[in-house]
Amino acid sequence: MGDTMFGDLASTRDGLRDVxxxxxxxxxxxxxxxxxxxxxxxxxxxAGTGKTELAKSVAAMTDARLIRLQCYEGLDEAKALYEWNxxxxxxxxxxxxxxxANNEEWVDIQDDIFNDEFLLTRPLLEAITAEEKVVLxxxxxxxxxxxxxALLLEILSEYQVSIPELGTIVASQIPLVFLTSNNTRELxxxxxxxxxxxxxxxxxxxxxxxxxxxxxxxxxxNLAEQIARIVRSIRQIELKKSPSVSETLDWARxxxxxxxxxxxxxxxxxSLNILLKYQSDIDKTTKELTVEA
Amino acid sequence: MxxxxxxxxxxxxxAGLPVSLTENLDAMQAVKHIPIExxxxxxxxxxxxxxxxxxxxxxxxxxxxxxxxxxxxxxNVFDEDGEIDEDSLEEWMxxxxxxxxxxxxxxxxxxxxxxxxxxxxxxxADEAMMAAMARAAVTQFAGxxxxxxxxxxxxxxxxxxxxDLDGMxxxxxxxxxxxxxxDMTPLQERLERExxxxxxxxxxxxxxxxxxxRLVADRGVEAMAKTLRKPLPEDVDFMHASREEMVNIRKAxxxxxxxxxxxxxxxxxxxxxxxxxxxxxxxxxxxxxxxPAEPRFRNPRPNKPELVVIADISGSVAxxxxxxxxxxxxxxxxxxxxxxxxxxxxxxEVTHLFQNxxxxxxxxxxxxxxxxxxxxxxxxxxxxxxxVFWEKYGSEINSKSTVMFLGDARNNYHSTxxxxxxxxxxxxxxxxxxxxxxxxxxxxGDSVITEYATHADGVxxxxxxxxxxGFVDHLx
Numbered sequence: 001m002g003d004t005m006f007g008d009l010a011s012t013r014d015g016l017r018d019v020x021x022x023x024x025x026x027x028x029x030x031x032x033x034x035x036x037x038x039x040x041x042x043x044x045x046x047a048g049t050g051k052t053e054l055a056k057s058v059a060a061m062t063d064a065r066l067i068r069l070q071c072y073e074g075l076d077e078a079k080a081l082y083e084w085n086x087x088x089x090x091x092x093x094x095x096x097x098x099x100x101a102n103n104e105e106w107v108d109i110q111d112d113i114f115n116d117e118f119l120l121t122r123p124l125l126e127a128i129t130a131e132e133k134v135v136l137x138x139x140x141x142x143x144x145x146x147x148x149x150a151l152l153l154e155i156l157s158e159y160q161v162s163i164p165e166l167g168t169i170v171a172s173q174i175p176l177v178f179l180t181s182n183n184t185r186e187l188x189x190x191x192x193x194x195x196x197x198x199x200x201x202x203x204x205x206x207x208x209x210x211x212x213x214x215x216x217x218x219x220x221x222n223l224a225e226q227i228a229r230i231v232r233s234i235r236q237i238e239l240k241k242s243p244s245v246s247e248t249l250d251w252a253r254x255x256x257x258x259x260x261x262x263x264x265x266x267x268x269x270x271s272l273n274i275l276l277k278y279q280s281d282i283d284k285t286t287k288e289l290t291v292e293a
Numbered sequence: 294m295x296x297x298x299x300x301x302x303x304x305x306x307x308a309g310l311p312v313s314l315t316e317n318l319d320a321m322q323a324v325k326h327i328p329i330e331x332x333x334x335x336x337x338x339x340x341x342x343x344x345x346x347x348x349x350x351x352x353x354x355x356x357x358x359x360x361x362x363x364x365x366x367x368x369n370v371f372d373e374d375g376e377i378d379e380d381s382l383e384e385w386m387x388x389x390x391x392x393x394x395x396x397x398x399x400x401x402x403x404x405x406x407x408x409x410x411x412x413x414x415x416x417x418a419d420e421a422m423m424a425a426m427a428r429a430a431v432t433q434f435a436g437x438x439x440x441x442x443x444x445x446x447x448x449x450x451x452x453x454x455x456x457d458l459d460g461m462x463x464x465x466x467x468x469x470x471x472x473x474x475x476d477m478t479p480l481q482e483r484l485e486r487e488x489x490x491x492x493x494x495x496x497x498x499x500x501x502x503x504x505x506x507r508l509v510a511d512r513g514v515e516a517m518a519k520t521l522r523k524p525l526p527e528d529v530d531f532m533h534a535s536r537e538e539m540v541n542i543r544k545a546x547x548x549x550x551x552x553x554x555x556x557x558x559x560x561x562x563x564x565x566x567x568x569x570x571x572x573x574x575x576x577x578x579x580x581x582x583x584x585p586a587e588p589r590f591r592n593p594r595p596n597k598p599e600l601v602v603i604a605d606i607s608g609s610v611a612x613x614x615x616x617x618x619x620x621x622x623x624x625x626x627x628x629x630x631x632x633x634x635x636x637x638x639x640x641x642e643v644t645h646l647f648q649n650x651x652x653x654x655x656x657x658x659x660x661x662x663x664x665x666x667x668x669x670x671x672x673x674x675x676x677x678x679x680x681v682f683w684e685k686y687g688s689e690i691n692s693k694s695t696v697m698f699l700g701d702a703r704n705n706y707h708s709t710x711x712x713x714x715x716x717x718x719x720x721x722x723x724x725x726x727x728x729x730x731x732x733x734x735x736x737x738g739d740s741v742i743t744e745y746a747t748h749a750d751g752v753x754x755x756x757x758x759x760x761x762x763g764f765v766d767h768l769x
Contacts, residue, residue, distance in 0.1 A: 009327070009334055029327070029337035036326040037319070044347060183347070185548045186762075192345040193313055196323075199347040205491075229484045236487070238654065265480045289480065 008032075021050070021057035022211050030198040031058060040156050040177035042141075042195035047182055048244025049200045055137040055178035064133035064176070069123040071143045080151055081161060082125045089113040114165040124152075125161050128171045135176045141191075142181040149191050152179075156194045203245065205232050211245060216252045226263050227252050234275065237288050243275040251275050265289060298324070302343070304356050304515075309525045310349050316342055332361075348541065352525055358502065359509055404455065407433060411456065415465060415492050423492075427499040430456055437507055448504045458493050465489045527758040531616045531729055542616060545758050546623045553765045554598075554627035567591040599630040599693045601721075603682065605700030606666065607637040607673040613729035617699045618657045622647050634686070635660060636678035639668035642686070673703055675741070676710035683713045690720045698726045698749070702735075702742040709741050715748040724748070727755040727764065 012035075013028040023031070031054070034041045043051045059066040069080060077083075092113050096105065121129060127136040138152065155161060159171040179195065181187060203211065209228040212219060227248065235242045243251075251274045260267060269286050276282045302317050320342040327338045336357055344353045407429055414422035431437070434455040435448040469485045527545070529538045573589035581587070602621050606614040618635075625631045625647045632644050641664040647656050668677060690696065696717055718724040726749045728735065728742055735742045746752040753764045 009331065025333045026337045026340075029334045030341045033323050033326060033338055033341060037322055039319070041341075042345075183548065185552055189311075193315055195345075196319075196341040197345045198341060199350065226484075229488065230480075233484060233487055263480070264478055268480065289483070 015061045016057055019057045019060040020214060021053060021061075022207060022214060023054075024203070024207055027054065027198065027200065030196055034176060034196055037196070038174045040179060040195045041198055042179045042181065042187070042192065043198045043200060044181045044183050045200035046202065046242070046244065048246040049202060050245055051180040051200055052137065052139060054200070055135055055180070058176060058178070059135035059137075062133060062135070062176070064135045065130065066135050066137060067123050067127045067130070067175075068137045068139060070139045071141050073143055073145065075144050075148055077151060079122060080124050080148075081122055082163060083120045083122065084114070084165075085118045085120050089118050092118070116166075119163075119166070124155050125169070127175045127177075128155065128159065128161055128169060130175070131172065133173065133175075135178065138177065138179045140182060141179045142184045142187060146188055149188050153190055153194065156191070202235060202242065205229065208232070208245065208248060212248065212252045215249050216256060219252055219256050220261065223255065223261065223263070224252070227255070230263065230268060231275070233289075234285055237285055239276070239281045239284065240278045241276070241281065247275050247277075294324070295321070301339070301356070301360050304360055305343060305353065307519075308352050308356050309528065310344065310352060312343050316345075348527070348545070349525060358505060404433065408456070408461070411496070412461060412464060415461065415489065415496065416468060418492055420495075423496055424499055427496060427503050431500060431503045431507065435504060437504070437511075448508075449501055452500055452504070453497065458497070462486070462489055462493060527762070529758070530756050531613045534612065534616075539615070542758060543619050546620055549758075549762060549765055550620070550623040550627045553624070598628060598695055598722075599691075600624060600628045600632070601690065601694050601696045602631065602633045603640075603696065603698050603700075604633070604635050605637070605673060605675075606635045606660070606664075607671070609673060609703050610701050610729055613699075613701075615657070618660055620699075622656055632686075632689075634682065635664050635666055636675075636682075637666045637668075637671055638674035638677055639666050640678040640681050640685075641665045672705050673700075674707045675700070675702060675704045675745075676708040679710045679713035683710075683716065687713075687716065687720075690717055692720070692722055694721045696721045696724045698724070698745070699729075699755075700726075701728055701730045701740065702726075702745055703739050704741050706739050709744050711741075711744040711748065714745045718748045718750065723750045725750060725764070726752040727761075728752060729756055730754070731756060 009028060009032050012032040013023050016023045016028065016031070030041055033039075043054060045051055056066060058064075093109060096109055123136070127134050141149070141152070156177065159174055160168050162168045179191075202208075205228050208231065209224050212224040212227055213221065216224075231243055231248050231251075251271065254271060254274055255263070268289060272282050272285055276285060298321060299317070302312050302320070305312050320339055323338040323342050324335065327334050329335065336354075339357065340350070340353055344350060407426065410422070411426045411430070413419070414426055430452055431448070434452045436451060437448055466482070466486060466489065469489075470482075529542065531542070534542060568591050570589045570591040574585050574587075577587050577589055578585040602624065604614065604617045604621065606617070610617075614635075621631070621633045625633070625644075631647075632642065633647060634640055634642050643660050643664050646659045646663065668674065698714070714724065726742070726745060730740070732754045734740065742752065751764075751767065753760065753767070755761050755764060
């Protein structure tokens with residue numbers, strides 16, 4: 001299955017298209033290479049340009065299970081890798097108390113409570129131990145502290161997890177790994193070195209139009225073209241937060257619901273609050289759009 | 294292939310990109326999986342493995358274009374420019390010309406004919422035609438001579454001057470007006486104009502690429518790679534940054550200030566535990582049968598770091614001041630309490646200007662127009678400005694404050710009043726000085742940086758983003 005999907009560049013791109021993700025040359029090449037080289041992909045770019053969506057689409061395309069690790073400040077080993085189910089371990093020890101405890105049994109118990117049964121797998125370990133195909137998505141990796149990044153290094157380069165009590169668990173199959181980052185801070189060199197790098201920016205006019213056409217039902221070619229052009233125009237204004245692709249889609253859906261066929265200035269101004277999320281941005285854009293070019 | 298790639302990596306390193314050995318190996322692996330004829334895919338494969346920072350993309354692209362532009366015949370990797378070869382193009386062009394009533398090849402087209410064909414190409418967004426016209430225009434107007442030691446920008450300028458693209462834009466707009474049945478609304482007009490502007494930008498890029506290709510053919514890859522080398526965004530000097538570079542710098546400031554805030558905040562987190570929490574200790578003692586075996590402590594109250602920024606905005610550091618103001622604005626969003634002051638020979642607080650202004654450009658404009666920073670003649674006088682600062686605001690500096698001075702300490706031979714920095718350092722948690730001048734200029738002429746430096750906790754040369762980042766790292 002996977003072999004046909006990743007047969008060559010073109011089929012990778014087509015496969016992504018089939019699951020509703022329009023990849024450009026760069027995206028398709030990197031996804032293709034990631035599969036061929038068995039390397040993780042670090043996806044970077046402004047919010048709302050389809051970074052997370054890419055991982056989901058690749059999962060859908062390869063019929064793989066998507067395992068997602070949402071990063072946040074304070075994420076630790078116990079939440080990301082694995083944890084011992086100590087309550088269960090305590091119960092196990094308590095259950096043995098009744099019988100006459102001697103040293104030999106204690107050794108047994110000790111071996112007993114540190115095995116798979118008492119291990120709670122967290123996303124990273126789960127991705128490694130999975131039997132079926134998986135796509136691992138490590139979302140917003142720039143949110144964890146630099147120190148926590150180190151947790152990821154072993155899994156990213158060797159596809160294995162070392163548990164002191166159990167030994168090293170090596171992946172039975174190499175999962176496709178996607179890390180996303182909004183670039184709020186510089187990631188460490190060590191992490192970057194282990195990954196293929198992909199920067200997804202706001203799409204070109206043509207591609208944005210295609211995305212709108214593909215994702216919004218019942219939209220006319222003409223309206224999609226207009227939307228894409230206006231959004232490009234707005235992105236050229238210096239704003240706090242430029243409209244993202246997802247906001248473009250929201251806007252397009254709204255316009256379709258309103259039964260709009262072509263956009264004039266008034267309508268554009270009234271519906272700006274869907275595209276832009278800051279009042280100061282809305283004011284500025286309104287002013288810009290009113291002034292004759 | 295191996296030689297080709299390692300040569301490319303050497304060029305990248307020369308341009309300042311950090312390419313590690315493993316990345317180099319990855320690139321070799323990657324290109325094995327890419328069909329060699331696919332130039333775009335080849336480029337992306339190299340980029341994904343070798344370039345790990347979006348800011349470096351432009352530098353990478355330039356090196357790539359130069360390095361692989363003429364590698365074709367030698368290694369049989371690409372043909373002439375990756376797409377069409379010269380002869381068939383020539384032929385195609387002359388056919389086009391005959392169709393238009395002209396004759397001959399591109400070499401002897403008149404400027405009017407070129408302009409006319411360019412106009413059509415732009416109107417119809419005909420990319421092949423645009424590329425062809427870019428070639429013709431370069432041949433016709435650039436007047437390139439082999440071995441002449443001028444840069445590509447000179448040729449670019451000559452070509453563009455002859456093409457008169459601004460006039461072209463107006464003509465395109467007129468044509469568009471005529472084509473649309475009814476009158477265009479301002480919005481439509483704006484969108485149309487942007488569309489054409491975009492196409493013209495494409496054309497410019499095409500012309501630039503054409504000139505570059507010819508220059509590479511003339512002078513060889515290594516020489517060209519050298520002349521085209523530009524500093525990476527993090528090495529751009531604040532004092533000499535172009536507009537475009539400034540935009541990049543501004544983007545990069547945001548994450549840096551966040552880092553700075555995190556660094557200052559972390560210091561407090563790691564401090565020892567707070568006072569005894571009596572309630573919690575009693576509660577805990579219940580599990581030991583009422584014996585307070587395990588004392589509980591309160592978390593220390595996080596005292597929020599306060600930042601005081603004092604920035605020179607005089608003419609000698611004008612370019613740096615622009616950057617400084619952006620830095621201050623970005624800091625204001627990260628710290629709960631920032632007070633900002635600007636001075637030339639007088640000093641004024643501008644905290645409120647930044648606080649009430651959502652838009653950074655407005656804020657900077659207001660600082661430049663509204664702040665009362667001129668005392669006598671508008672030449673830097675650190676001594677007087679500091680004196681006034683101490684008098685007015687000195688009492689507000691306390692043990693939580695981190696004070697940052699930004700300036701070149703060029704004092705026009707006035708008295709220094711260095712005691713202000715000394716007193717500030719005594720009261721404040723720490724005092725740093727960021728100087729936008731190269732270290733070798735310090736203490737030359739009217740620079741008195743050392744007099745201030747002796748009292749500060751640290752003085753840093755801060756001419757580019759790399760150094761600013763170094764400063765932030767130093768705080769940890």
